[in-house]
Amino acid sequence: MSTETIKPSIWAFANPTRFNAFANKAIPVFAVVTFILLTIGLWMSFNAPEDYQQGYTVLIMFIHVPAAWLSMMTYSVMCVSAIGTIVWRHPLADVSLRSAAPLGAMFTVLALATGSLWGKPMWGTWWEWDARMTSVLVLLIIYLGLIALAKAFDEPSEAALPLAVMTLTGAPLLPIIKWSVDWWNTLHQPASVSRFDRPAMAPEFLYPLLVMALAYMAIFFTLHMMSMRNEILARRIRTMKMQAARERKSGGGS
C-alpha cells in the first residue's frame, strides 16, 4: 500500500480496495466483540428471573425485541445509504444498501417468527392482524421487493438509483411501525423501553435486553461489512470475467 496520508473522511472509502483493506482488519474485531456481547447477553438472559405473569416465556423477549429493533435500524441504514447514492453518488452507498437488505429481511423474519412463538402462549394466537404485526409484515414485503428489484437488473450498477429511490419511498413506514402501538390501540403492547421518562421495565429484565440489543447490533455490523466486502469482490470478479470474455473474442477470431 502507498503511504500517502488521506484525510479521514467517508470519501477515503470510495476506493473499494481501501475499504476492503479496512474491512479485512475490522471484521475480526467486530466478530470478537459480537461473540463476547452475545455470550454475556445470553448468559444474562438465561439468568433473568421468571416473570410473575409470563413465567419462562419472558425469555423470548431477549431475542424478539432486539430483532424487531434491528429490522428497523437496518432500514434506517439503508435509507442513509440511499441518500448517499442519490445526493453524493458515493460508490459504496449502493454496496451498503444492497448488502443490508437481506440482513434486514432476516431480522424481520426473526422478529415475526419469535413474536409468533411468544404470542401463542401469551395471547393465545399465532397471528393477529394487529397494527404492529401488520406493519412489520409490510416492512418484510418491502425488504423482499427491494431484494427482487436489486436482482432484476443485469448490470449491478444500474440498480443503484432505482434501489435508492424505492428505499426512500418506503421510509414513511418506519415511523408508522414505531408509533403504530400508540395510534391504534390493538393487541401489541406499547413501548416500554424507549420512553422519555424512566423505562417501565424492571432492571433485571432491562439490562440483559440492552446487552442483547448491543450484541444484535454487533452481529449486524459484522455481517454487513462481510457482505459488503463480498459484494465488492463479486463485482470485481464480474468485471474480470467480462474483460476475459472480451479478450477471448478479440483474440480468437474474426
Add this chain to the structure above:
Amino acid sequence: MFALLKREVLLSIRAGGGTLTGVLFFLAVVSVFPFAVGPDTKLLSHLAPAILWIGALLASLLGLDKLFAQEREDGSLDLLVMQSHPLSITIFIKAFAHWLMTGLPLVLATPLFGIMLNLSPLGIGATMITLLAGTPAISFIGAVGAAVSVKLPRGGMLISILVLPLVIPILIFGVAAITGALEDPAPFTAPFLFVCAITLFTSVLGPLAASIMLRHSAD
C-alpha cells in the same frame, strides 16, 4: 402541458384496451368475490366497501408498467426529459392522465357495482368520494414504481410488488372512512382527511422521486 394531457388521454382511448379494460377488470374482481364468499347479501353488503377498494386498487395497478415503457421504446422519453419544463410536472401530468383513464372510470362505475353488492346508497356515496380522493395517490406512487423499473424488460410484476405495500395506508384510511360513514360511532371526517392528505403528499413527492429516476435512466 395541456397538450401532453390531451395526448395521453387520446392515446389511451384510441390505442384501445385502456379505459375499458380497467373497468372490465374491476367487474371481474368484484364478481369473483360472491363466488368465493357465497351469495349471502348481508355478508356481501358488509364486505362491499373492502371489495370495491381492493378491486380499484388492483385495477389501478394495471397499465402502470406501460406508463413510461412505451415512451422509452420509441425514444420520446428522452424528449420529455429534455424539455424546458420541470420533469416532475411532466410526470405529474402523465400520472394524472393515468388516473383519468384508470381511476376515474372506476369511481364512475362504483354505483353499479355497489348495487350489485347490496351496498346502501349512503355507502355508495361514501365509497365514491373516498375512491375519488384516494385513487390518484395510487397513480402517483405507481409513477415512482414505473420509473424505477422502466429499464427492466419484465418489470410488470415487480411494480405490483413494490407499489402494493406502499398503497396499504390509503386502503386502510379509505375503508375506515366508509365504515365511519355507515356505522355511527366511527368518525368519517378524520380518515377521509387522511386519504386526502396522502393524495396531496404523494402528488408532490411521487413525481419528484420519479423525475430523479428518469433523468438518470435517460442517458
